[in-house]
Amino acid sequence: MLKGKTALVTGSTSGIGLGIAKALAQQGASIVLNGFGDADKPKAEIESLGARVVHHGADMSKPSDIEDMMKFAAARFDRVDILVNNAGIQHVAKVEDFPVDRWDAVIAINLTSAFHTTRLAVPAMREANWGRIVNIASAHGLVASAQKSAYVAAKHGIVGLTKAVALETATTGITCNAICPGWVLTPLVQKQIDDRSAREGISVAQAQNDLLGEKQPSLQFTTVEQLGGLAVFLCSSAADQVRGVAWQVDGGWTAQ
Ligand SMILES: NC(=O)C1=CN([C@@H]2O[C@H](COP(=O)(O)OP(=O)(O)OC[C@H]3O[C@@H](n4cnc5c(N)ncnc54)[C@H](O)[C@@H]3O)[C@@H](O)[C@H]2O)C=CC1
Ligand SMILES: CC(=O)CC(=O)O
Incomplete structure:
Protein backbone atom coordinates (compact mmCIF):
# COMPACT_ATOMS: atom_id res chain seq x y z
CA MET A 1 0.00 0.00 0.00
CA LEU A 2 2.89 2.42 0.72
CA LYS A 3 5.34 1.23 -1.94
CA GLY A 4 7.27 4.19 -3.33
CA LYS A 5 6.59 6.31 -0.25
CA THR A 6 9.18 7.39 2.30
CA ALA A 7 8.34 7.61 6.00
CA LEU A 8 10.47 9.54 8.49
CA VAL A 9 9.71 8.53 12.08
CA THR A 10 11.38 10.59 14.80
CA GLY A 11 12.49 8.77 17.94
CA SER A 12 12.24 5.38 16.26
CA THR A 13 15.16 3.43 17.71
CA SER A 14 12.84 2.24 20.50
CA GLY A 15 9.25 1.79 21.65
CA ILE A 16 6.30 3.28 19.79
CA GLY A 17 8.37 4.91 17.03
CA LEU A 18 10.04 1.62 16.16
CA GLY A 19 6.67 -0.16 16.19
CA ILE A 20 5.20 2.41 13.79
CA ALA A 21 8.29 2.31 11.54
CA LYS A 22 7.93 -1.49 11.29
CA ALA A 23 4.22 -1.26 10.48
CA LEU A 24 4.90 1.28 7.69
CA ALA A 25 7.81 -0.83 6.38
CA GLN A 26 5.49 -3.86 6.23
CA GLN A 27 3.32 -1.79 3.86
CA GLY A 28 6.31 -1.16 1.58
CA ALA A 29 7.45 2.29 2.71
CA SER A 30 11.14 3.19 2.83
CA ILE A 31 12.07 4.27 6.34
CA VAL A 32 14.20 7.04 7.82
CA LEU A 33 14.87 6.10 11.43
CA ASN A 34 15.91 8.67 14.03
CA GLY A 35 16.81 8.38 17.68
CA PHE A 36 19.56 7.65 20.15
CA GLY A 37 21.22 4.40 21.15
CA ASP A 38 22.08 1.43 18.98
CA ALA A 39 20.53 1.96 15.53
CA ASP A 40 21.94 -1.25 14.00
CA LYS A 41 19.36 -3.58 15.57
CA PRO A 42 16.25 -1.55 14.60
CA LYS A 43 17.74 -1.03 11.12
CA ALA A 44 18.25 -4.79 10.72
CA GLU A 45 14.70 -5.50 11.94
CA ILE A 46 13.28 -3.18 9.28
CA GLU A 47 15.59 -4.50 6.55
CA SER A 48 14.34 -8.00 7.36
CA LEU A 49 10.86 -6.79 6.35
CA GLY A 50 12.24 -6.04 2.88
CA ALA A 51 12.23 -2.25 3.29
CA ARG A 52 14.96 0.26 2.52
CA VAL A 53 16.08 1.98 5.73
CA VAL A 54 18.56 4.64 6.82
CA HIS A 55 19.20 6.21 10.22
CA HIS A 56 19.94 9.82 11.14
CA GLY A 57 20.93 10.59 14.72
CA ALA A 58 19.56 14.16 14.89
CA ASP A 59 19.01 15.44 18.41
CA MET A 60 15.41 16.59 18.19
CA SER A 61 16.03 19.38 20.66
CA LYS A 62 18.35 21.04 18.11
CA PRO A 63 16.76 22.82 15.12
CA SER A 64 20.02 22.67 13.11
CA ASP A 65 20.17 18.87 13.57
CA ILE A 66 16.55 18.63 12.41
CA GLU A 67 17.29 20.67 9.28
CA ASP A 68 20.24 18.40 8.55
CA MET A 69 18.07 15.28 8.99
CA MET A 70 15.36 16.59 6.64
CA LYS A 71 17.99 17.38 3.96
CA PHE A 72 19.53 13.92 4.47
CA ALA A 73 16.12 12.23 4.02
CA ALA A 74 15.40 14.19 0.84
CA ALA A 75 18.85 13.38 -0.54
CA ARG A 76 18.48 9.64 0.16
CA PHE A 77 14.83 9.14 -0.87
CA ASP A 78 13.78 12.29 -2.88
CA ARG A 79 11.31 13.51 -0.27
CA VAL A 80 9.48 12.68 2.96
CA ASP A 81 5.91 11.57 2.12
CA ILE A 82 4.99 10.42 5.62
CA LEU A 83 6.19 12.27 8.70
CA VAL A 84 5.62 10.68 12.10
CA ASN A 85 6.47 13.08 14.92
CA ASN A 86 7.06 10.64 17.74
CA ALA A 87 10.24 11.54 19.64
CA GLY A 88 9.46 12.29 23.25
CA ILE A 89 10.74 12.24 26.81
CA GLN A 90 9.10 12.43 30.22
CA HIS A 91 10.01 14.15 33.48
CA VAL A 92 7.91 13.80 36.61
CA ALA A 93 8.03 16.51 39.31
CA LYS A 94 5.79 19.08 41.01
CA VAL A 95 5.67 22.35 39.09
CA GLU A 96 7.50 24.24 41.86
CA ASP A 97 10.30 21.66 41.82
CA PHE A 98 10.42 21.18 38.04
CA PRO A 99 14.01 21.69 36.80
CA VAL A 100 14.00 24.48 34.22
CA ASP A 101 16.33 22.55 31.91
CA ARG A 102 13.92 19.55 31.98
CA TRP A 103 10.98 21.84 31.11
CA ASP A 104 12.95 23.25 28.17
CA ALA A 105 13.98 19.77 26.99
CA VAL A 106 10.44 18.33 27.15
CA ILE A 107 8.97 21.27 25.24
CA ALA A 108 11.78 21.20 22.65
CA ILE A 109 11.68 17.45 21.99
CA ASN A 110 7.95 16.70 22.44
CA LEU A 111 6.56 19.84 20.77
CA THR A 112 8.93 22.25 19.04
CA SER A 113 10.67 19.49 17.07
CA ALA A 114 7.34 18.69 15.39
CA PHE A 115 7.00 22.31 14.30
CA HIS A 116 10.44 22.16 12.68
CA THR A 117 9.95 18.79 10.91
CA THR A 118 6.49 19.84 9.73
CA ARG A 119 7.55 23.25 8.37
CA LEU A 120 10.40 21.55 6.51
CA ALA A 121 8.33 18.61 5.16
CA VAL A 122 5.20 20.44 4.00
CA PRO A 123 6.63 22.24 0.91
CA ALA A 124 7.54 18.96 -0.87
CA MET A 125 4.25 17.39 0.23
CA ARG A 126 2.40 20.35 -1.29
CA GLU A 127 4.35 19.92 -4.53
CA ALA A 128 3.34 16.23 -4.66
CA ASN A 129 -0.18 17.05 -3.44
CA TRP A 130 0.12 14.08 -1.09
CA GLY A 131 1.42 13.74 2.42
CA ARG A 132 0.67 12.27 5.81
CA ILE A 133 1.67 13.87 9.11
CA VAL A 134 0.99 11.71 12.15
CA ASN A 135 1.75 13.28 15.51
CA ILE A 136 2.14 11.00 18.50
CA ALA A 137 0.43 12.95 21.27
CA SER A 138 -0.99 11.13 24.31
CA ALA A 139 -4.03 10.84 26.54
CA HIS A 140 -2.09 13.68 28.15
CA GLY A 141 -2.84 15.74 25.04
CA LEU A 142 -6.49 15.74 26.16
CA VAL A 143 -6.43 15.49 29.95
CA ALA A 144 -3.82 16.20 32.64
CA SER A 145 -2.12 14.32 35.44
CA ALA A 146 -0.30 15.86 38.39
CA GLN A 147 3.50 16.22 38.29
CA LYS A 148 3.64 16.20 34.48
CA SER A 149 3.27 19.92 33.70
CA ALA A 150 5.82 20.05 30.86
CA TYR A 151 4.65 16.81 29.24
CA VAL A 152 0.95 17.74 29.49
CA ALA A 153 1.65 21.22 28.11
CA ALA A 154 3.68 19.79 25.21
CA LYS A 155 1.07 17.13 24.40
CA HIS A 156 -1.84 19.60 24.52
CA GLY A 157 0.34 21.80 22.27
CA ILE A 158 0.88 19.08 19.72
CA VAL A 159 -2.86 18.43 19.51
CA GLY A 160 -3.28 22.15 18.75
CA LEU A 161 -0.48 22.09 16.19
CA THR A 162 -2.16 19.08 14.55
CA LYS A 163 -5.45 20.95 14.14
CA ALA A 164 -3.80 24.11 12.79
CA VAL A 165 -1.74 22.20 10.19
CA ALA A 166 -4.81 20.13 9.23
CA LEU A 167 -6.70 23.37 8.49
CA GLU A 168 -3.81 24.90 6.53
CA THR A 169 -3.62 21.77 4.33
CA ALA A 170 -7.34 20.99 4.19
CA THR A 171 -7.74 21.59 0.44
CA THR A 172 -4.70 19.47 -0.42
CA GLY A 173 -3.83 15.78 -0.39
CA ILE A 174 -1.91 16.29 2.86
CA THR A 175 -3.53 15.19 6.10
CA CYS A 176 -2.37 15.88 9.64
CA ASN A 177 -3.68 13.88 12.58
CA ALA A 178 -2.69 12.97 16.12
CA ILE A 179 -2.72 9.63 17.90
CA CYS A 180 -3.32 9.75 21.67
CA PRO A 181 -2.13 6.54 23.31
CA GLY A 182 -2.73 5.63 26.92
CA TRP A 183 -0.08 3.57 28.75
CA THR A 222 -1.91 -0.36 24.45
CA THR A 223 0.62 -2.14 22.19
CA VAL A 224 3.00 -0.67 19.65
CA GLU A 225 1.45 -2.99 17.05
CA GLN A 226 -1.99 -1.47 17.69
CA LEU A 227 -0.51 2.01 17.24
CA GLY A 228 1.27 0.87 14.07
CA GLY A 229 -2.06 -0.38 12.72
CA LEU A 230 -3.70 2.99 13.31
CA ALA A 231 -0.77 4.85 11.72
CA VAL A 232 -1.09 2.61 8.62
CA PHE A 233 -4.82 3.38 8.45
CA LEU A 234 -4.15 7.14 8.71
CA CYS A 235 -1.73 6.77 5.76
CA SER A 236 -4.31 4.93 3.62
CA SER A 237 -6.72 6.45 1.12
CA ALA A 238 -9.60 5.40 3.42
CA ALA A 239 -8.35 8.18 5.72
CA ASP A 240 -8.20 10.90 3.05
CA GLN A 241 -10.88 12.89 4.90
CA VAL A 242 -9.64 12.20 8.41
CA ARG A 243 -8.17 15.61 9.21
CA GLY A 244 -7.18 17.21 12.48
CA VAL A 245 -8.34 14.40 14.76
CA ALA A 246 -6.79 13.45 18.11
CA TRP A 247 -7.56 9.73 18.17
CA GLN A 248 -7.45 8.00 21.54
CA VAL A 249 -6.03 4.49 21.83
CA ASP A 250 -6.10 4.56 25.61
CA GLY A 251 -8.17 1.67 26.96
CA GLY A 252 -10.88 4.14 28.01
CA TRP A 253 -8.58 6.56 29.92
CA THR A 254 -10.17 9.73 28.49
CA ALA A 255 -13.74 8.34 28.46
CA GLN A 256 -13.90 8.72 32.26
N1 LIG B 1 4.81 4.88 26.42
C1 LIG B 1 3.65 5.47 26.62
O1 LIG B 1 2.84 5.04 27.48
C2 LIG B 1 3.24 6.64 25.78
C3 LIG B 1 4.13 7.32 24.99
N2 LIG B 1 3.68 8.37 24.23
C4 LIG B 1 4.58 9.11 23.37
O2 LIG B 1 5.14 8.23 22.42
C5 LIG B 1 6.39 8.74 22.01
C6 LIG B 1 7.43 7.64 22.10
O3 LIG B 1 7.56 7.24 23.43
P1 LIG B 1 8.00 5.78 23.88
O4 LIG B 1 8.10 4.89 22.72
O5 LIG B 1 7.13 5.42 25.01
O6 LIG B 1 9.43 6.11 24.49
P2 LIG B 1 10.87 5.45 24.31
O7 LIG B 1 11.67 6.03 25.40
O8 LIG B 1 10.77 3.97 24.15
O9 LIG B 1 11.34 6.03 22.89
C7 LIG B 1 11.69 7.35 22.72
C8 LIG B 1 12.45 7.50 21.43
O10 LIG B 1 12.77 8.88 21.27
C9 LIG B 1 14.18 9.00 21.09
N3 LIG B 1 14.62 10.28 21.62
C10 LIG B 1 14.59 10.73 22.89
N4 LIG B 1 15.13 11.96 22.95
C11 LIG B 1 15.49 12.29 21.69
C12 LIG B 1 16.11 13.41 21.10
N5 LIG B 1 16.47 14.49 21.82
N6 LIG B 1 16.35 13.39 19.78
C13 LIG B 1 16.02 12.32 19.03
N7 LIG B 1 15.44 11.23 19.52
C14 LIG B 1 15.18 11.21 20.85
C15 LIG B 1 14.80 7.81 21.80
O11 LIG B 1 16.12 7.54 21.33
C16 LIG B 1 13.78 6.73 21.42
O12 LIG B 1 14.05 6.26 20.12
C17 LIG B 1 6.69 9.94 22.91
O13 LIG B 1 6.35 11.13 22.24
C18 LIG B 1 5.78 9.72 24.09
O14 LIG B 1 5.43 10.91 24.71
C19 LIG B 1 2.38 8.76 24.23
C20 LIG B 1 1.48 8.12 25.01
C21 LIG B 1 1.83 7.00 25.84
C1 LIG C 1 0.38 8.21 28.84
C2 LIG C 1 1.64 8.86 28.50
O1 LIG C 1 1.67 9.69 27.62
C3 LIG C 1 2.86 8.48 29.19
C4 LIG C 1 3.15 9.30 30.38
O2 LIG C 1 2.33 10.07 30.84
O3 LIG C 1 4.28 9.16 30.91
Missing part, protein backbone atom coordinates in the same frame (compact mmCIF):
# COMPACT_ATOMS: atom_id res chain seq x y z
CA VAL A 184 2.22 1.63 26.41
CA LEU A 185 4.89 -0.57 28.03
CA THR A 186 8.04 1.09 26.67
CA PRO A 187 11.21 2.29 28.43
CA LEU A 188 9.51 5.68 29.05
CA VAL A 189 6.81 3.97 31.14
CA GLN A 190 8.95 1.17 32.59
CA LYS A 191 11.00 3.87 34.37
CA GLN A 192 7.83 5.23 35.98
CA ILE A 193 6.82 1.70 37.09
CA ASP A 194 10.29 1.06 38.54
CA ASP A 195 10.31 4.46 40.32
CA ARG A 196 6.86 3.72 41.79
CA SER A 197 7.95 0.28 42.96
CA ALA A 198 11.01 1.76 44.70
CA ARG A 199 9.10 4.75 46.16
CA GLU A 200 6.22 2.70 47.56
CA GLY A 201 8.20 -0.41 48.49
CA ILE A 202 6.02 -2.68 46.35
CA SER A 203 6.86 -5.24 43.68
CA VAL A 204 7.32 -4.15 40.07
CA ALA A 205 4.28 -6.29 39.13
CA GLN A 206 2.17 -4.51 41.79
CA ALA A 207 3.42 -1.10 40.62
CA GLN A 208 2.47 -2.00 37.03
CA ASN A 209 -1.04 -3.05 38.11
CA ASP A 210 -1.46 0.12 40.16
CA LEU A 211 -0.28 2.33 37.27
CA LEU A 212 -2.84 0.74 34.93
CA GLY A 213 -5.62 0.71 37.54
CA GLU A 214 -5.20 4.41 38.27
CA LYS A 215 -5.84 5.59 34.68
CA GLN A 216 -6.57 2.88 32.09
CA PRO A 217 -9.97 1.17 32.61
CA SER A 218 -9.15 -1.74 30.27
CA LEU A 219 -6.31 -2.61 32.69
CA GLN A 220 -4.27 -3.55 29.62
CA PHE A 221 -1.39 -1.74 27.96
Whole structure:
Protein backbone atom coordinates (compact mmCIF):
# COMPACT_ATOMS: atom_id res chain seq x y z
CA MET A 1 0.00 0.00 0.00
CA LEU A 2 2.89 2.42 0.72
CA LYS A 3 5.34 1.23 -1.94
CA GLY A 4 7.27 4.19 -3.33
CA LYS A 5 6.59 6.31 -0.25
CA THR A 6 9.18 7.39 2.30
CA ALA A 7 8.34 7.61 6.00
CA LEU A 8 10.47 9.54 8.49
CA VAL A 9 9.71 8.53 12.08
CA THR A 10 11.38 10.59 14.80
CA GLY A 11 12.49 8.77 17.94
CA SER A 12 12.24 5.38 16.26
CA THR A 13 15.16 3.43 17.71
CA SER A 14 12.84 2.24 20.50
CA GLY A 15 9.25 1.79 21.65
CA ILE A 16 6.30 3.28 19.79
CA GLY A 17 8.37 4.91 17.03
CA LEU A 18 10.04 1.62 16.16
CA GLY A 19 6.67 -0.16 16.19
CA ILE A 20 5.20 2.41 13.79
CA ALA A 21 8.29 2.31 11.54
CA LYS A 22 7.93 -1.49 11.29
CA ALA A 23 4.22 -1.26 10.48
CA LEU A 24 4.90 1.28 7.69
CA ALA A 25 7.81 -0.83 6.38
CA GLN A 26 5.49 -3.86 6.23
CA GLN A 27 3.32 -1.79 3.86
CA GLY A 28 6.31 -1.16 1.58
CA ALA A 29 7.45 2.29 2.71
CA SER A 30 11.14 3.19 2.83
CA ILE A 31 12.07 4.27 6.34
CA VAL A 32 14.20 7.04 7.82
CA LEU A 33 14.87 6.10 11.43
CA ASN A 34 15.91 8.67 14.03
CA GLY A 35 16.81 8.38 17.68
CA PHE A 36 19.56 7.65 20.15
CA GLY A 37 21.22 4.40 21.15
CA ASP A 38 22.08 1.43 18.98
CA ALA A 39 20.53 1.96 15.53
CA ASP A 40 21.94 -1.25 14.00
CA LYS A 41 19.36 -3.58 15.57
CA PRO A 42 16.25 -1.55 14.60
CA LYS A 43 17.74 -1.03 11.12
CA ALA A 44 18.25 -4.79 10.72
CA GLU A 45 14.70 -5.50 11.94
CA ILE A 46 13.28 -3.18 9.28
CA GLU A 47 15.59 -4.50 6.55
CA SER A 48 14.34 -8.00 7.36
CA LEU A 49 10.86 -6.79 6.35
CA GLY A 50 12.24 -6.04 2.88
CA ALA A 51 12.23 -2.25 3.29
CA ARG A 52 14.96 0.26 2.52
CA VAL A 53 16.08 1.98 5.73
CA VAL A 54 18.56 4.64 6.82
CA HIS A 55 19.20 6.21 10.22
CA HIS A 56 19.94 9.82 11.14
CA GLY A 57 20.93 10.59 14.72
CA ALA A 58 19.56 14.16 14.89
CA ASP A 59 19.01 15.44 18.41
CA MET A 60 15.41 16.59 18.19
CA SER A 61 16.03 19.38 20.66
CA LYS A 62 18.35 21.04 18.11
CA PRO A 63 16.76 22.82 15.12
CA SER A 64 20.02 22.67 13.11
CA ASP A 65 20.17 18.87 13.57
CA ILE A 66 16.55 18.63 12.41
CA GLU A 67 17.29 20.67 9.28
CA ASP A 68 20.24 18.40 8.55
CA MET A 69 18.07 15.28 8.99
CA MET A 70 15.36 16.59 6.64
CA LYS A 71 17.99 17.38 3.96
CA PHE A 72 19.53 13.92 4.47
CA ALA A 73 16.12 12.23 4.02
CA ALA A 74 15.40 14.19 0.84
CA ALA A 75 18.85 13.38 -0.54
CA ARG A 76 18.48 9.64 0.16
CA PHE A 77 14.83 9.14 -0.87
CA ASP A 78 13.78 12.29 -2.88
CA ARG A 79 11.31 13.51 -0.27
CA VAL A 80 9.48 12.68 2.96
CA ASP A 81 5.91 11.57 2.12
CA ILE A 82 4.99 10.42 5.62
CA LEU A 83 6.19 12.27 8.70
CA VAL A 84 5.62 10.68 12.10
CA ASN A 85 6.47 13.08 14.92
CA ASN A 86 7.06 10.64 17.74
CA ALA A 87 10.24 11.54 19.64
CA GLY A 88 9.46 12.29 23.25
CA ILE A 89 10.74 12.24 26.81
CA GLN A 90 9.10 12.43 30.22
CA HIS A 91 10.01 14.15 33.48
CA VAL A 92 7.91 13.80 36.61
CA ALA A 93 8.03 16.51 39.31
CA LYS A 94 5.79 19.08 41.01
CA VAL A 95 5.67 22.35 39.09
CA GLU A 96 7.50 24.24 41.86
CA ASP A 97 10.30 21.66 41.82
CA PHE A 98 10.42 21.18 38.04
CA PRO A 99 14.01 21.69 36.80
CA VAL A 100 14.00 24.48 34.22
CA ASP A 101 16.33 22.55 31.91
CA ARG A 102 13.92 19.55 31.98
CA TRP A 103 10.98 21.84 31.11
CA ASP A 104 12.95 23.25 28.17
CA ALA A 105 13.98 19.77 26.99
CA VAL A 106 10.44 18.33 27.15
CA ILE A 107 8.97 21.27 25.24
CA ALA A 108 11.78 21.20 22.65
CA ILE A 109 11.68 17.45 21.99
CA ASN A 110 7.95 16.70 22.44
CA LEU A 111 6.56 19.84 20.77
CA THR A 112 8.93 22.25 19.04
CA SER A 113 10.67 19.49 17.07
CA ALA A 114 7.34 18.69 15.39
CA PHE A 115 7.00 22.31 14.30
CA HIS A 116 10.44 22.16 12.68
CA THR A 117 9.95 18.79 10.91
CA THR A 118 6.49 19.84 9.73
CA ARG A 119 7.55 23.25 8.37
CA LEU A 120 10.40 21.55 6.51
CA ALA A 121 8.33 18.61 5.16
CA VAL A 122 5.20 20.44 4.00
CA PRO A 123 6.63 22.24 0.91
CA ALA A 124 7.54 18.96 -0.87
CA MET A 125 4.25 17.39 0.23
CA ARG A 126 2.40 20.35 -1.29
CA GLU A 127 4.35 19.92 -4.53
CA ALA A 128 3.34 16.23 -4.66
CA ASN A 129 -0.18 17.05 -3.44
CA TRP A 130 0.12 14.08 -1.09
CA GLY A 131 1.42 13.74 2.42
CA ARG A 132 0.67 12.27 5.81
CA ILE A 133 1.67 13.87 9.11
CA VAL A 134 0.99 11.71 12.15
CA ASN A 135 1.75 13.28 15.51
CA ILE A 136 2.14 11.00 18.50
CA ALA A 137 0.43 12.95 21.27
CA SER A 138 -0.99 11.13 24.31
CA ALA A 139 -4.03 10.84 26.54
CA HIS A 140 -2.09 13.68 28.15
CA GLY A 141 -2.84 15.74 25.04
CA LEU A 142 -6.49 15.74 26.16
CA VAL A 143 -6.43 15.49 29.95
CA ALA A 144 -3.82 16.20 32.64
CA SER A 145 -2.12 14.32 35.44
CA ALA A 146 -0.30 15.86 38.39
CA GLN A 147 3.50 16.22 38.29
CA LYS A 148 3.64 16.20 34.48
CA SER A 149 3.27 19.92 33.70
CA ALA A 150 5.82 20.05 30.86
CA TYR A 151 4.65 16.81 29.24
CA VAL A 152 0.95 17.74 29.49
CA ALA A 153 1.65 21.22 28.11
CA ALA A 154 3.68 19.79 25.21
CA LYS A 155 1.07 17.13 24.40
CA HIS A 156 -1.84 19.60 24.52
CA GLY A 157 0.34 21.80 22.27
CA ILE A 158 0.88 19.08 19.72
CA VAL A 159 -2.86 18.43 19.51
CA GLY A 160 -3.28 22.15 18.75
CA LEU A 161 -0.48 22.09 16.19
CA THR A 162 -2.16 19.08 14.55
CA LYS A 163 -5.45 20.95 14.14
CA ALA A 164 -3.80 24.11 12.79
CA VAL A 165 -1.74 22.20 10.19
CA ALA A 166 -4.81 20.13 9.23
CA LEU A 167 -6.70 23.37 8.49
CA GLU A 168 -3.81 24.90 6.53
CA THR A 169 -3.62 21.77 4.33
CA ALA A 170 -7.34 20.99 4.19
CA THR A 171 -7.74 21.59 0.44
CA THR A 172 -4.70 19.47 -0.42
CA GLY A 173 -3.83 15.78 -0.39
CA ILE A 174 -1.91 16.29 2.86
CA THR A 175 -3.53 15.19 6.10
CA CYS A 176 -2.37 15.88 9.64
CA ASN A 177 -3.68 13.88 12.58
CA ALA A 178 -2.69 12.97 16.12
CA ILE A 179 -2.72 9.63 17.90
CA CYS A 180 -3.32 9.75 21.67
CA PRO A 181 -2.13 6.54 23.31
CA GLY A 182 -2.73 5.63 26.92
CA TRP A 183 -0.08 3.57 28.75
CA VAL A 184 2.22 1.63 26.41
CA LEU A 185 4.89 -0.57 28.03
CA THR A 186 8.04 1.09 26.67
CA PRO A 187 11.21 2.29 28.43
CA LEU A 188 9.51 5.68 29.05
CA VAL A 189 6.81 3.97 31.14
CA GLN A 190 8.95 1.17 32.59
CA LYS A 191 11.00 3.87 34.37
CA GLN A 192 7.83 5.23 35.98
CA ILE A 193 6.82 1.70 37.09
CA ASP A 194 10.29 1.06 38.54
CA ASP A 195 10.31 4.46 40.32
CA ARG A 196 6.86 3.72 41.79
CA SER A 197 7.95 0.28 42.96
CA ALA A 198 11.01 1.76 44.70
CA ARG A 199 9.10 4.75 46.16
CA GLU A 200 6.22 2.70 47.56
CA GLY A 201 8.20 -0.41 48.49
CA ILE A 202 6.02 -2.68 46.35
CA SER A 203 6.86 -5.24 43.68
CA VAL A 204 7.32 -4.15 40.07
CA ALA A 205 4.28 -6.29 39.13
CA GLN A 206 2.17 -4.51 41.79
CA ALA A 207 3.42 -1.10 40.62
CA GLN A 208 2.47 -2.00 37.03
CA ASN A 209 -1.04 -3.05 38.11
CA ASP A 210 -1.46 0.12 40.16
CA LEU A 211 -0.28 2.33 37.27
CA LEU A 212 -2.84 0.74 34.93
CA GLY A 213 -5.62 0.71 37.54
CA GLU A 214 -5.20 4.41 38.27
CA LYS A 215 -5.84 5.59 34.68
CA GLN A 216 -6.57 2.88 32.09
CA PRO A 217 -9.97 1.17 32.61
CA SER A 218 -9.15 -1.74 30.27
CA LEU A 219 -6.31 -2.61 32.69
CA GLN A 220 -4.27 -3.55 29.62
CA PHE A 221 -1.39 -1.74 27.96
CA THR A 222 -1.91 -0.36 24.45
CA THR A 223 0.62 -2.14 22.19
CA VAL A 224 3.00 -0.67 19.65
CA GLU A 225 1.45 -2.99 17.05
CA GLN A 226 -1.99 -1.47 17.69
CA LEU A 227 -0.51 2.01 17.24
CA GLY A 228 1.27 0.87 14.07
CA GLY A 229 -2.06 -0.38 12.72
CA LEU A 230 -3.70 2.99 13.31
CA ALA A 231 -0.77 4.85 11.72
CA VAL A 232 -1.09 2.61 8.62
CA PHE A 233 -4.82 3.38 8.45
CA LEU A 234 -4.15 7.14 8.71
CA CYS A 235 -1.73 6.77 5.76
CA SER A 236 -4.31 4.93 3.62
CA SER A 237 -6.72 6.45 1.12
CA ALA A 238 -9.60 5.40 3.42
CA ALA A 239 -8.35 8.18 5.72
CA ASP A 240 -8.20 10.90 3.05
CA GLN A 241 -10.88 12.89 4.90
CA VAL A 242 -9.64 12.20 8.41
CA ARG A 243 -8.17 15.61 9.21
CA GLY A 244 -7.18 17.21 12.48
CA VAL A 245 -8.34 14.40 14.76
CA ALA A 246 -6.79 13.45 18.11
CA TRP A 247 -7.56 9.73 18.17
CA GLN A 248 -7.45 8.00 21.54
CA VAL A 249 -6.03 4.49 21.83
CA ASP A 250 -6.10 4.56 25.61
CA GLY A 251 -8.17 1.67 26.96
CA GLY A 252 -10.88 4.14 28.01
CA TRP A 253 -8.58 6.56 29.92
CA THR A 254 -10.17 9.73 28.49
CA ALA A 255 -13.74 8.34 28.46
CA GLN A 256 -13.90 8.72 32.26
N1 LIG B 1 4.81 4.88 26.42
C1 LIG B 1 3.65 5.47 26.62
O1 LIG B 1 2.84 5.04 27.48
C2 LIG B 1 3.24 6.64 25.78
C3 LIG B 1 4.13 7.32 24.99
N2 LIG B 1 3.68 8.37 24.23
C4 LIG B 1 4.58 9.11 23.37
O2 LIG B 1 5.14 8.23 22.42
C5 LIG B 1 6.39 8.74 22.01
C6 LIG B 1 7.43 7.64 22.10
O3 LIG B 1 7.56 7.24 23.43
P1 LIG B 1 8.00 5.78 23.88
O4 LIG B 1 8.10 4.89 22.72
O5 LIG B 1 7.13 5.42 25.01
O6 LIG B 1 9.43 6.11 24.49
P2 LIG B 1 10.87 5.45 24.31
O7 LIG B 1 11.67 6.03 25.40
O8 LIG B 1 10.77 3.97 24.15
O9 LIG B 1 11.34 6.03 22.89
C7 LIG B 1 11.69 7.35 22.72
C8 LIG B 1 12.45 7.50 21.43
O10 LIG B 1 12.77 8.88 21.27
C9 LIG B 1 14.18 9.00 21.09
N3 LIG B 1 14.62 10.28 21.62
C10 LIG B 1 14.59 10.73 22.89
N4 LIG B 1 15.13 11.96 22.95
C11 LIG B 1 15.49 12.29 21.69
C12 LIG B 1 16.11 13.41 21.10
N5 LIG B 1 16.47 14.49 21.82
N6 LIG B 1 16.35 13.39 19.78
C13 LIG B 1 16.02 12.32 19.03
N7 LIG B 1 15.44 11.23 19.52
C14 LIG B 1 15.18 11.21 20.85
C15 LIG B 1 14.80 7.81 21.80
O11 LIG B 1 16.12 7.54 21.33
C16 LIG B 1 13.78 6.73 21.42
O12 LIG B 1 14.05 6.26 20.12
C17 LIG B 1 6.69 9.94 22.91
O13 LIG B 1 6.35 11.13 22.24
C18 LIG B 1 5.78 9.72 24.09
O14 LIG B 1 5.43 10.91 24.71
C19 LIG B 1 2.38 8.76 24.23
C20 LIG B 1 1.48 8.12 25.01
C21 LIG B 1 1.83 7.00 25.84
C1 LIG C 1 0.38 8.21 28.84
C2 LIG C 1 1.64 8.86 28.50
O1 LIG C 1 1.67 9.69 27.62
C3 LIG C 1 2.86 8.48 29.19
C4 LIG C 1 3.15 9.30 30.38
O2 LIG C 1 2.33 10.07 30.84
O3 LIG C 1 4.28 9.16 30.91
